[in-house]
Amino acid sequence: MRAPRWTIGRREAVWGFVFISPWVLGFLIFSLGPMVAIIAWGFTEYDILQAPKLAGLENYIEIFTEDEKFLKSLANTAIYVGLLVPCQVVIGFLLAVLVNTKLPMAALFRAFYFLPTIMPLVVASIVWAWVLQPELGLLKFLLEDTMGIPTPRFMVDEYWSKPGIVILTVWSSIGVQMILFLAALQAVPPHLYEAAEIDGAGPLRKLIHVTIPLVSPTIFLVIIIGIINSFQVFTTAFVLTQGGPLDSTLFYVLYLWRKAFVSFEFGYASALATILFIIIMFLTALSFWVSRRLVHYEQPES
Amino acid sequence: MRKDSRMTRRQLLRIAGGVGVSAAGVAALAACGEAEPQIVTKEVPVEKIVVKEVPVETVVTKTEIKEVPVQTVVTQTEIKEVPVERIVTQEKVVTKEVPVERVVTREVVKEVVKEVPAMREKVKVRWQEVWADAFQPTIEEKMIPGFEAQFPYIEIVNERIEEAQMYEIYLTQIAGGDPPDVIQIQESRVPQFAVRGGIIPLDAFIGKAGLNLSEIFYAGEWPKGSWLGVQYALPLDNTGAWYLFWWNKDTFEEVGLDPDTPPTTWTELEEMALKTTVREGGEITRHGMFVPEMIKGARTDASFKGWQFPAGGHMFTEDAKQVLFDDAIGLRNVTWQLDMVEKLNDGWDNIQGYMDAVGASRTAFYNDLLTMRVEGVWFLGVMRRDAPDINAGVTHMPYDDTNPNAKPRSISDDGWSYGMPKGAQNLEEGWEWLRYLTADQGNLDFMGNLKRPSSVPKFNEDPLYQTEPLWNDLKSVLPLVEASPITPVNPDIDQLLKDEMELMMAGKQSPEETLASMAGQTRELLDEFFDSL
Numbered sequence: 001m002r003a004p005r006w007t008i009g010r011r012e013a014v015w016g017f018v019f020i021s022p023w024v025l026g027f028l029i030f031s032l033g034p035m036v037a038i039i040a041w042g043f044t045e046y047d048i049l050q051a052p053k054l055a056g057l058e059n060y061i062e063i064f065t066e067d068e069k070f071l072k073s074l075a076n077t078a079i080y081v082g083l084l085v086p087c088q089v090v091i092g093f094l095l096a097v098l099v100n101t102k103l104p105m106a107a108l109f110r111a112f113y114f115l116p117t118i119m120p121l122v123v124a125s126i127v128w129a130w131v132l133q134p135e136l137g138l139l140k141f142l143l144e145d146t147m148g149i150p151t152p153r154f155m156v157d158e159y160w161s162k163p164g165i166v167i168l169t170v171w172s173s174i175g176v177q178m179i180l181f182l183a184a185l186q187a188v189p190p191h192l193y194e195a196a197e198i199d200g201a202g203p204l205r206k207l208i209h210v211t212i213p214l215v216s217p218t219i220f221l222v223i224i225i226g227i228i229n230s231f232q233v234f235t236t237a238f239v240l241t242q243g244g245p246l247d248s249t250l251f252y253v254l255y256l257w258r259k260a261f262v263s264f265e266f267g268y269a270s271a272l273a274t275i276l277f278i279i280i281m282f283l284t285a286l287s288f289w290v291s292r293r294l295v296h297y298e299q300p301e302s
Numbered sequence: 303m304r305k306d307s308r309m310t311r312r313q314l315l316r317i318a319g320g321v322g323v324s325a326a327g328v329a330a331l332a333a334c335g336e337a338e339p340q341i342v343t344k345e346v347p348v349e350k351i352v353v354k355e356v357p358v359e360t361v362v363t364k365t366e367i368k369e370v371p372v373q374t375v376v377t378q379t380e381i382k383e384v385p386v387e388r389i390v391t392q393e394k395v396v397t398k399e400v401p402v403e404r405v406v407t408r409e410v411v412k413e414v415v416k417e418v419p420a421m422r423e424k425v426k427v428r429w430q431e432v433w434a435d436a437f438q439p440t441i442e443e444k445m446i447p448g449f450e451a452q453f454p455y456i457e458i459v460n461e462r463i464e465e466a467q468m469y470e471i472y473l474t475q476i477a478g479g480d481p482p483d484v485i486q487i488q489e490s491r492v493p494q495f496a497v498r499g500g501i502i503p504l505d506a507f508i509g510k511a512g513l514n515l516s517e518i519f520y521a522g523e524w525p526k527g528s529w530l531g532v533q534y535a536l537p538l539d540n541t542g543a544w545y546l547f548w549w550n551k552d553t554f555e556e557v558g559l560d561p562d563t564p565p566t567t568w569t570e571l572e573e574m575a576l577k578t579t580v581r582e583g584g585e586i587t588r589h590g591m592f593v594p595e596m597i598k599g600a601r602t603d604a605s606f607k608g609w610q611f612p613a614g615g616h617m618f619t620e621d622a623k624q625v626l627f628d629d630a631i632g633l634r635n636v637t638w639q640l641d642m643v644e645k646l647n648d649g650w651d652n653i654q655g656y657m658d659a660v661g662a663s664r665t666a667f668y669n670d671l672l673t674m675r676v677e678g679v680w681f682l683g684v685m686r687r688d689a690p691d692i693n694a695g696v697t698h699m700p701y702d703d704t705n706p707n708a709k710p711r712s713i714s715d716d717g718w719s720y721g722m723p724k725g726a727q728n729l730e731e732g733w734e735w736l737r738y739l740t741a742d743q744g745n746l747d748f749m750g751n752l753k754r755p756s757s758v759p760k761f762n763e764d765p766l767y768q769t770e771p772l773w774n775d776l777k778s779v780l781p782l783v784e785a786s787p788i789t790p791v792n793p794d795i796d797q798l799l800k801d802e803m804e805l806m807m808a809g810k811q812s813p814e815e816t817l818a819s820m821a822g823q824t825r826e827l828l829d830e831f832f833d834s835l
Contacts, residue, residue, distance in 0.1 A: 262793045
């Protein structure tokens with residue numbers, strides 16, 4: 001008896017699974033597996049060199065009741081995220097608008113703005129350390145020594161250290177946001193602008209009533225990616241400040257790293273990582289909930 | 303008609319037969335191949351000439367010495383000294399020399415020898431280190447060929463890793479069961495690995511090789527690679543002298559100071575620092591000295607430890623269980639540092655900008671914006687690379703002349719060493735390479751190339767170093783270095799010392815609060831650790 005032929009839909013589904021299987025396998029082995037392990041280690045006393053010992057909720061109790069640096073690092077990270085993500089959205093969007101115009105050499109500007117993105121963050125951090133250096137830095141030379149304008153003491157003042165790292169991060173990552181916004185801007189149908197112009201809308205009204213609503217899904221995407229990435233800030237603080245001055249740049253992941261690789265408290269660090277995972281999940285869910293009211297999705301024509 | 307793609311029974315049997323024959327063929331070929339070379343250990347009779355020497359006979363006559371102190375009688379008007387009964391005794395040492403009796407005999411002894419077959423397959427020793435960047439030619443052209451000529455059956459595989467990630471890499475490899483054979487490790491981290499079984503004890507190898515560590519290495523160096531009396535690592539360099547005093551001779555001359563006479567005490571340091579400081583329009587345009595700035599980066603923990611020894615103090619008891627810095631000397635140390643910041647630099651704000659990760663303090667020193675500073679032995683090579691024309695001098699740290707017990711001395715509680723991680727596959731071969739890197743020619747090749755002192759005193763006499771004008775000055779400081787106990791909680795202690803010192807410098811707490819907090823937290827860490835053993 002002949003086997004029944006597969007329908008086109010089923011065949012496409014099988015091929016679909018075949019094509020995504022490398023990613024699925026990679027996710028299961030390299031992402032989900034470690035995630036499950038980290039959640040489990042959070043309930044143990046573990047130093048990676050010896051077998052873990054079950055510790056119940058001890059790590060979590062210590063984190064929430066005794067660990068001052070946990071709260072300090074969490075607060076530092078929250079402030080950093082609060083400063084960075086709006087900057088990425090606003091500056092990324094404005095740059096995209098700028099390079100989307102029909103200016104001469106617009107393509108060259110796009111390339112220039114994107115260039116820092118391909119520079120390794122460690123290298124960028126060292127370059128910026130010299131630019132922002134409060135005594136011998138380029139910024140001080142240009143502003144204070146040449147023009148007499150007082151320069152903030154980035155990286156050594158506890159109040160200016162986070163803005164310093166935000167400036168560096170915006171510079172090194174803005175190319176990605178710009179490209180995302182540029183793609184969204186170029187997808188806005190020109191007839192909507194024409195209709196707005198016929199209705200007498202100026203450039204600002206067109207921006208507020210046409211452009212922003214239509215790129216709002218991209219704004220949402222940039223915010224979500226920004227939150228997820230910036231909560232995991234590590235390299236810049238590790239290279240530039242090692243958490244100082246006065247723990248003002250002791251970000252959550254830097255603190256977690258210290259616990260794991262300086263103090264060899266992997267169980268504790270795993271508990272910290274689990275808490276960070278829950279925080280990011282919560283903020284992402286919250287963003288999705290808020291986005292239902294603020295993000296405009298074009299309905300496909302039926 | 304659709305062709306049936308199913309396999310017939312005959313086809314299946316044919317394929318199975320083919321596979322079987324192939325497997326048998328492969329097995330037969332493998333059996334004909336070169337067998338794994340074996341090290342043969344056997345006892346062979348060896349004729350030895352034994353020379354016996356009878357030592358010089360020394361006869362010492364000791365006499366007890368008694369001293370009666372001077373008696374002073376004080377009356378109302380005058381002080382009279384009553385003649386003292388002085389008993390002068392003599393110690394007579396008589397050395398009697400007896401001619402050496404030299405007896406030469408021939409003995410036949412049985413000696414265990416290892417025979418290495420000429421065709422022995424090479425063993426690959428994986429060596430991970432963090433310094434090779436600039437020294438790759440020395441490693442590839444000198445060290446590895448030199449070693450492999452001695453040990454033709456060993457091949458060294460050099461794997462350079464990033465220093466910032468070294469412990470992540472080591473731990474992951476050990477946990478994953480694929481560690482290298484030899485690793486570069488900071489001595490401050492050795493006990494951390496040792497107490498968890500992450501690094502292999504070397505005592506058996508050291509004993510078998512007949513190495514006497516105290517004869518080979520500086521006294522302040524080799525104990526740092528041990529934990530509870532067991533040796534886990536051997537030192538690579540002499541990083542004991544983390545705290546050396548460097549000064550700009552040209553600036554000294556400019557302000558009328560003798561360029562060859564650096565400050566030796568804290569009082570002299572203050573005077574000379576003030577003399578070399580330049581103020582213009584209320585701002586300091588050249589600093590004499592940043593007392594809490596050491597090494598490079600915001601290492602205020604280092605400034606506490608660094609000045610504690612020349613202040614006449616200690617950090618811990620020898621067994622590392624008790625804190626010793628919580629005393630008057632410790633308080634004098636932190637108070638003096640804070641005073642100096644105010645007097646010499648007009649406050650912490652003027653120093654903080656130089657305490658960064660990119661080495662602004664070094665740049666300031668090279669550019670005559672800073673006259674004196676403290677940094678370790680490595681600064682010689684760094685300075686010659688960055689500012690070869692600078693006319694600088696080097697000496698020991700100035701000591702606290704208000705403490706009669708203080709003297710020029712320096713603490714050593716870190717440095718670089720080599721060890722073998724848990725799970726290393728080639729222990730015998732790895733040990734040979736480790737020994738070559740630390741106690742043998744490889745160490746001289748590497749350290750000499752760096753112009754950085756070796757952990758082996760005799761290597762520091764090598765002509766390789768003699769082209770460096772400051773070499774003898776630097777070398778003379780090395781014996782002043784004392785090893786300070788290291789525990790598995792050392793990295794946590796360093797972090798808390800740094801945090802507390804920074805709080806004090808920023809005016810957030812007093813010196814007394816700082817010292818009490820540092821001592822309290824350190825005690826807590828040590829007690830918790832030793833209780834857990």
